[in-house]
Amino acid sequence: MAYWFVFCRGDVLLERRTDGTHTIPSGEQPPIGVTSDTHILNVSPMDDGTPVKAFAIDEVGDDPRYEMCGLRQSSYKLPLPLYLKAGKAQELLYWDRNTRFCGVCGAPMEMDTDISKRCPNCGKTVWPQLATAIIVLINRGDDLLLVHARNFKTDFYGCIAGFVETGESLEETVRREVMEETQLTIKNLRYFKSQPWPYPCGLMVGFFAEYESGELKLQDEELSRGGWFNKHSLPTIPEKLSLARMLIDDWLERNM
Ligand SMILES: [Zn+2]
Incomplete structure (x- = not known):
């Protein structure tokens, strides 16, 4: 018996259980039709040793036992280990499709x-290659620097973030991104934690930093709005799943 992670156009196949919860289909055979062209990948097994397989299909068909779900939304429907494995499966399938x-x-x-x-x-x-990105929460006393990036799909405010370039250390990336996006310099840069970010193949590395100098000037190309927000009057912040939210929650916990 194995878990089968089936993807169709970026969405993952979930099995509906009679009690209204969801899971990933499991069994000896794939839950849904595979053809001779289907490339089935072996993903690393679950912690209890259950094998994990993944494949992508073009059409799902209409089977009431199953429903398709966006990977991000699946975090609200699946137990955490299955959501994390779905992310890994998605990254491997993405790699497989792009290295034919x-x-x-x-x-x-x-x-x-x-x-x-x-x-x-x-x-x-x-x-498989990872696209590594940094994300940094900057404070100036009791104020947090939060921004709304033009590529955010909803209305929340998050942290300064950006991709690591070749030849850069993570620390250099943080300082460069902060300068590019805000014209500010920072001090007391501290590592927080990292998180796989399978959209489509990322690793997010989180930092805290303190404001050092400069006049805030947002980069218009990437950021639509943002500024310093007092810890008692924060705007809408990202969902719990994200490293941005973990940074904000952790800082607030230590500074309230
Ligand atoms: Zn060759």
Whole structure:
């Protein structure tokens, strides 16, 4: 028996249970039709040793036992270990779909291990790659710097964030992103924690920092609004799942 993570256009297949809760389908066979073209990936097993498989399909069909759910929304419907595994499965499927051919010679790639592919023609080997991003909560006394990025889908205010560039340390990324997006310098940079962010293949690394100097000037291209908010009158902040929210909650807990 294995868990089957089935994805269709970015959504994950959930099984409806009679008590109204949801789970990931399990069994010896895939829960839904696979063809000879379907590429079934082995994902690392659950902590209790249950094997985990994943594949993607183009059409789900109409089966009342199942429903499709966005990966982010599935965090509200699945037990945490299954949600985290769904993220990993999604990242592997994304990688699989984007490395069908060798980037050096163009030959079709073949699976080598469960997390690597090898080109049978030239020997080039590839592994899933992470896009690493930093996220930083900056305070100035009792005020927090919160911003609304243009790419946020809802109305909340979050923290300054951005992708690590090649040749950069995480600390350099934080200082560069803060400068680019706010024109501020920071001090007392401290690591908080990190979080896999499978949208589609990220790792978020969270930091705290304190305001040092500069006049706040938001980068218009990426941020639509933002500013300093007193800890007693915060705007709408991100959902619990996100590292931004964990940063804010952790800071508030220590400073209230
Ligand atoms: Zn090759």
